[in-house]
Amino acid sequence: MNAISRDTAIDWRHVGTIDDIPAQGARCVTNGAMTIAVFRTADDRVFALEDKCPHRNGPLSQGIVHDGCVTCPLHNWVISLETGAAQGADEGRTASFPIRLDGRDIYLNLTA
Amino acid sequence: MTKQKLVIIGNGMAPGRMLEHLFDLAPDAFDVTIFNAEPRVNYDRIMLSPVLSGEKSFDDIVIHDDAWYAARNIALHKGHKVVAIDRDARTVTSAGGITAAYDKLVVATGSNPFIIPVPGHTLPGVLAYRDLDDVEGMTRAAAAGGRAVVIGGGLLGLEAAAGLKAQGMDVTVLHLMPTLMERQLDPAAGYLLQKELESRGIEVICGANTKAIHGQEKVEQVELEDGTLIDASLVVMAVGIRPNTQLARDAGLEVQRGIVTDSAMRTSDPDIFSVGECVEVDCRVYGLVAPLYQMAKVAATHLAGASDAAFAHAETPTKLKVTGVNLYSVGEFGDGPGFEDIVLRDANRGTYKRIILKNNKVIGTVLYGDVADGTWYNEFLKSGEDVSALRDTLIFGQARQGTGAADPLAAIANLSDDAEICGCNGICKGTIVNAIRDKGLSTLAEVRAHTKASASCGTCTGLVEGVMALTLGDQFAKKAEGMCGCTDLGHGDVRRLIVAKGLKSIPAVMQELEWKTSGGCAKCRPALNYYLLSDWPGEYRDDQQSRFINERVHANIQKDGTYSVVPRMWGGMTSSDELRAIANVVDKFNIPDVKVTGGQRIDLLGVRKEDLPAVWEDLNKAGMVSGHAYAKGLRTVKTCVGSTWCRFGTQDSTGLGIKLEKFLWGSWTPAKVKLAVTGCPRNCAEATCKDIGVICVDSGYQIVYGGAAGLHIQGTTELGTVKTEEEVIEIAGAVTQMYREQGFYLERIYKWAERVGYDTVKAAILDDLDSRRAYYERFVHSQKFSQSDPWSERVSGVDKHEFKPLAVFGDAPATATTVTEPAE
Numbered sequence: 001m002n003a004i005s006r007d008t009a010i011d012w013r014h015v016g017t018i019d020d021i022p023a024q025g026a027r028c029v030t031n032g033a034m035t036i037a038v039f040r041t042a043d044d045r046v047f048a049l050e051d052k053c054p055h056r057n058g059p060l061s062q063g064i065v066h067d068g069c070v071t072c073p074l075h076n077w078v079i080s081l082e083t084g085a086a087q088g089a090d091e092g093r094t095a096s097f098p099i100r101l102d103g104r105d106i107y108l109n110l111t112a
Numbered sequence: 113m114t115k116q117k118l119v120i121i122g123n124g125m126a127p128g129r130m131l132e133h134l135f136d137l138a139p140d141a142f143d144v145t146i147f148n149a150e151p152r153v154n155y156d157r158i159m160l161s162p163v164l165s166g167e168k169s170f171d172d173i174v175i176h177d178d179a180w181y182a183a184r185n186i187a188l189h190k191g192h193k194v195v196a197i198d199r200d201a202r203t204v205t206s207a208g209g210i211t212a213a214y215d216k217l218v219v220a221t222g223s224n225p226f227i228i229p230v231p232g233h234t235l236p237g238v239l240a241y242r243d244l245d246d247v248e249g250m251t252r253a254a255a256a257g258g259r260a261v262v263i264g265g266g267l268l269g270l271e272a273a274a275g276l277k278a279q280g281m282d283v284t285v286l287h288l289m290p291t292l293m294e295r296q297l298d299p300a301a302g303y304l305l306q307k308e309l310e311s312r313g314i315e316v317i318c319g320a321n322t323k324a325i326h327g328q329e330k331v332e333q334v335e336l337e338d339g340t341l342i343d344a345s346l347v348v349m350a351v352g353i354r355p356n357t358q359l360a361r362d363a364g365l366e367v368q369r370g371i372v373t374d375s376a377m378r379t380s381d382p383d384i385f386s387v388g389e390c391v392e393v394d395c396r397v398y399g400l401v402a403p404l405y406q407m408a409k410v411a412a413t414h415l416a417g418a419s420d421a422a423f424a425h426a427e428t429p430t431k432l433k434v435t436g437v438n439l440y441s442v443g444e445f446g447d448g449p450g451f452e453d454i455v456l457r458d459a460n461r462g463t464y465k466r467i468i469l470k471n472n473k474v475i476g477t478v479l480y481g482d483v484a485d486g487t488w489y490n491e492f493l494k495s496g497e498d499v500s501a502l503r504d505t506l507i508f509g510q511a512r513q514g515t516g517a518a519d520p521l522a523a524i525a526n527l528s529d530d531a532e533i534c535g536c537n538g539i540c541k542g543t544i545v546n547a548i549r550d551k552g553l554s555t556l557a558e559v560r561a562h563t564k565a566s567a568s569c570g571t572c573t574g575l576v577e578g579v580m581a582l583t584l585g586d587q588f589a590k591k592a593e594g595m596c597g598c599t600d601l602g603h604g605d606v607r608r609l610i611v612a613k614g615l616k617s618i619p620a621v622m623q624e625l626e627w628k629t630s631g632g633c634a635k636c637r638p639a640l641n642y643y644l645l646s647d648w649p650g651e652y653r654d655d656q657q658s659r660f661i662n663e664r665v666h667a668n669i670q671k672d673g674t675y676s677v678v679p680r681m682w683g684g685m686t687s688s689d690e691l692r693a694i695a696n697v698v699d700k701f702n703i704p705d706v707k708v709t710g711g712q713r714i715d716l717l718g719v720r721k722e723d724l725p726a727v728w729e730d731l732n733k734a735g736m737v738s739g740h741a742y743a744k745g746l747r748t749v750k751t752c753v754g755s756t757w758c759r760f761g762t763q764d765s766t767g768l769g770i771k772l773e774k775f776l777w778g779s780w781t782p783a784k785v786k787l788a789v790t791g792c793p794r795n796c797a798e799a800t801c802k803d804i805g806v807i808c809v810d811s812g813y814q815i816v817y818g819g820a821a822g823l824h825i826q827g828t829t830e831l832g833t834v835k836t837e838e839e840v841i842e843i844a845g846a847v848t849q850m851y852r853e854q855g856f857y858l859e860r861i862y863k864w865a866e867r868v869g870y871d872t873v874k875a876a877i878l879d880d881l882d883s884r885r886a887y888y889e890r891f892v893h894s895q896k897f898s899q900s901d902p903w904s905e906r907v908s909g910v911d912k913h914e915f916k917p918l919a920v921f922g923d924a925p926a927t928a929t930t931v932t933e934p935a936e
């Protein structure tokens with residue numbers, strides 16, 4: 001019932017509206033055992049990453065969101081919201097999920 | 113050989129520079145005596161505007177301090193105005209009656225600000241803009257508030273207007289001409305400038321002719337020719353300057369508009385030289401420092417011995433020193449026979465560029481918004497090179513010439529060795545490069561000290577750094593003094609500017625202080641959030657998204673993403689009821705670990721985020737509140753049992769500890785703050801390694817501070833001993849507040865005290881009762897807005913989103929809240 005008809009092949013799930021997430025903040029979506037962090041930037045873009053830092057599994061949803069990145073609360077790794085890749089000298093990548101904004105509604109693709 | 117006597121009248125920027133050259137060329141030639149009507153040393157007059165706006169202090173702009181004169185055996189008579197020159201006796205005499213004989217005399221009396229003699233111009237509250245006294249007068253007027261009317265929309269008037277606005281006044285600029293700065297800007301650039309100032313809330317009225325200033329005892333209103341009345345509590349006249357020539361005229365020297373000199377800076381009396389704004393040379397007088405510094409050099413050379421150095425006219429570029437306003441103008445910009453214009457505008461970016469050509473040579477340029485190519489155009493102006501070949505691309509700037517990409521260093525690399533980098537001091541690229549190579553300079557401060565480049569108004573700092581980067585290559589690591597990669601400003605500058613400019617939000621700080629990133633980073637945002645919270649209590653709204661997670665959810669994140677919860681135990685005291693409630697919470701939420709902390713309280717480890725509000729609710733019900741164990745703020749006040757139980761106890765240390773904790777809790781500080789109160793010098797509560805410690809003795813309370821027992825171990829330093837608990841509390845509040853106002857984010861008390869000086873802290877908190885009281889009162893005021901329990905706020909629904917998932921799909925893991933209540 002959450003799927004949108006024109007993209008039937010993909011499992012787009014309605015997870016809420018952008019107003020549910022504070023600007024420069026994140027909320028979590030649980031999908032079975034996995035937690036996905038949904039981020040909202042200062043300019044109202046949204047991104048979805050697995051809520052796990054590639055370094056020591058820190059919950060990225062709890063970090064500070066800035067300039068298209070989030071800084072992990074455990075050891076300050078900086079992760080790109082768009083690609084999930086660690087920035088700077090650190091190496092590693094967190095899974096990212098397709099996400100899309102339709103008006104103020106947020107749809108997350110869980111098939112990926 | 114006996115030294116000759118050199119006497120200088122006036123101690124402004126021109127003679128100051130002359131002396132530097134003279135002591136370089138002939139250190140032993142003269143005994144020097146200086147008379148200065150201003151009661152102070154030589155300072156950088158052009159930096160008065162940053163002093164007015166609060167961006168700099170007077171100490172920052174001193175050029176020669178007292179030690180400089182002492183080291184050169186110079187007699188400096190501060191506050192002594194020379195009233196007569198006796199050319200026959202070869203002496204000068206001051207108003208205070210000091211007479212000095214000279215072999216050589218230098219007249220450097222500068223100029224006087226022109227005051228329009230309209231009715232009311234002598235009323236208190238009418239100021240000129242020339243020296244530190246004027247700045248102090250304006251600062252005082254600004255403190256009283258109201259509207260300032262600045263008469264004159266030239267360089268000085270606009271800098272005064274921006275400074276007064278920064279000081280919180282309403283400001284109106286009255287300008288006689290149709291556009292601002294018409295002597296340096298064409299109407300198009302004048303318009304952009306006016307728009308920019310208006311968008312900052314400065315009212316600009318052009319074509320305004322002042323008729324009178326009204327007021328009973330002081331300024332109240334300004335009346336224009338057309339009858340308009342403007343309320344004013346301050347009037348600043350900045351309508352021009354007149355060379356200060358009276359003294360020279362009285363002495364019979366040749367004076368026209370200024371004191372007439374030849375190109376060696378000699379007046380009509382060969383033993384008397386003149387330098388500075390008072391001079392007229394080759395029918396010209398000057399009002400910017402670059403030509404004055406050239407005069408200074410020429411005069412010094414001739415004083416040092418025979419020389420053929422001669423002053424030659426050059427165009428000086430103009431810049432406006434208003435933070436965030438970029439304009440550059442040099443040479444001709446009007447219309448004239450044979451003048452051709454090349455113009456480029458970008459309305460979106462608000463930029464305007466214009467080059468004026470004659471016979472295919474650059475004769476002037478006016479740049480607004482994008483001034484990067486000013487120096488390059490000025491080079492063409494000075495060299496008189498034919499630019500026909502470049503004509504089509506000239507306006508796009510140096511970076512767009514040929515194939516060169518827009519690399520700022522490439523532009524600097526292309527400059528010739530005699531291209532001027534520092535306009536104020538007339539320093540060319542070659543001079544800087546040679547100084548770096550010959551003297552092995554590697555920092556900006558060293559380059560400034562040795563070459564003076566960028567040491568006056570500072571607008572060429574970027575260029576100087578560019579030259580350093582090119583010369584030093586990889587060795588030049590631009591010193592990262594900034595608080596993070598988003599800004600070159602350090603914590604101290606940022607804190608000062610937040611207050612000086614009245615910046616009250618993170619976006620305002622980032623805009624006004626020209627952050628290099630759009631939204632800051634995880635380093636600067638928490639720091640700015642703290643600074644704003646501390647500087648504007650009750651006004652600034654805490655930005656949760658700029659806080660670290662611990663302070664956002666009021667618990668400590670653990671390595672597995674769960675949290676630890678520490679309720680406050682005032683002074684380390686607890687009770688059976690509290691312990692029972694804690695035990696129940698542990699069972700109800702399956703909390704895996706319970707530990708006693710070093711701060712005399714209990715830590716519940718491994719609480720799941722979703723459970724936090726429910727855990728807090730239960731703890732709240734038992735009367736417990738957040739212990740702020742996660743905060744850059746007051747953590748704990750550790751105590752011993754004191755005189756209540758202990759046979760050595762001298763005072764009620766537990767009671768005092770509780771009072772202190774109840775007074776200080778909830779306050780945010782640059783880094784964590786821990787206290788201890790110990791009942792006797794045996795120090796069971798370990799007060800001597802705390803941020804603030806109190807050691808009870810028979811006669812009262814010894815207060816110590818600045819201890820550390822983490823990575824770094826350090827004993828405390830004594831602040832003083834007082835008799836009563838009330839004094840202890842007042843001093844603890846005051847020193848915490850001083851630290852809150854001055855500390856850099858994450859800087860512990862001991863670091864802060866080392867930086868500002870333990871003596872300074874003691875003087876402000878212990879010795880000066882008024883200052884102690886003021887700090888204490890500011891602390892009390894700020895506490896009004898910070899003492900509410902963050903746990904109970906969240907139990908009643910604040911930040912609900914923090915603790916609930918946005919959506920749940922599939923089989924969500926069971927939460928601990930479904931566990932049944934334990935039997936009571």
Ligand SMILES: Cc1cc2nc3c(=O)[nH]c(=O)nc-3n(C[C@H](O)[C@H](O)[C@H](O)COP(=O)(O)OP(=O)(O)OC[C@H]3O[C@@H](n4cnc5c(N)ncnc54)[C@H](O)[C@@H]3O)c2cc1C
Pocket residue numbers: 121122123124125126127147148149150157158159160161192193194195220221222223241242243268271356359387388389390398399400401402404431433536569
């Ligand atoms: C607010 C402000 C901003 C400025 N901004 C710029 C800028 O951005 N760029 C730029 O190039 N220029 C700028 N200027 C101009 C520059 O400051 C002056 O050109 C320069 O300071 C003049 O130096 P001077 O030595 O000739 O005179 P001054 O610095 O005026 O010194 C003259 C001194 O002589 C003293 N004196 C006068 N008569 C006597 C006497 N009879 N006996 C003893 N002492 C006497 C005076 O008290 C004064 O201290 C600015 C000026 C002001 C006021």
